[in-house]
Amino acid sequence: MMLFTEVRGLPVVPPDESGPLGTVTSLTVDMVSGTVSHVRFRGSRFGGETVLPWESVDTFGPGAVRVGSIGAVESVRPHHDLLGRRILTDTGTGHGTVLDVAFDTGTGRLLAVFTTRGELPADRLLGLGDYALVVRAG
Template identity: 50%
Template sequence: MLFSRVRGLPVLTPGDAERLGVVRALTVDAAHGRVTHVRIGRGRLRREAVVAWGALRAVGPDMLIVRPSGGPAGAPPHRDLLGSRVLTECGEERGTVLDAAFDPLTARIGTVLTTSGELPAGRLLGLGDHALVIRTGHAHHRV
């Protein structure tokens, strides 16, 4: 499933299918290559809801169903993967993130699609305010 296809999907509760809002963004742990939380937009005047990926009951192409939870306790800070600059650990520019593909059952990221091509998740080191940092994939670094 692509990150871009998840954005805007409705988020519902099981049973009565109460609409909680729509997916605003996905939070990732780049170092471990997985989606950790869903950020749910709840309207203009209501605060964003944050739900752990493990609290989802079902993920489909047209909606997410979430178990009721106690709230966003312990939610990590959010940094948007889509649109992030891509830098190697040596500081070399490698384009911008266009999208990312992940497995909705395991939340594992498979590939990150950038303006410079596809990156396997195994090359991801971290995601910060400034950029997505990746391994160069080379055994030796230029000095």
């Protein structure tokens, strides 16, 4: 298990470990499956963001994100970062903001969302948009 905040800023290392490709900027979540779908990283201060599918990642560790293949760069729709996002229940009630997200580094499955109002199980997540993360009222 790792937290999104632990992954942000980690170097992305290619299979030959020839040097970092960049540093992780964020993780994209597929709300339907409840998993991390993409790793986003920036190669240099002025470089554009690169998006790798989850399947390209070999391992997540405390020191780096190791990728198995860098040829699978994808173009994906705009992404909404979970960290700092406002939370609303499906009945429209505010439920604080997202502080962090725990996920399984082997499968990418979300485990829990840590909010300003406590912990939410990942199975309560319904959708993520421009305005808020929507969760099932509990």
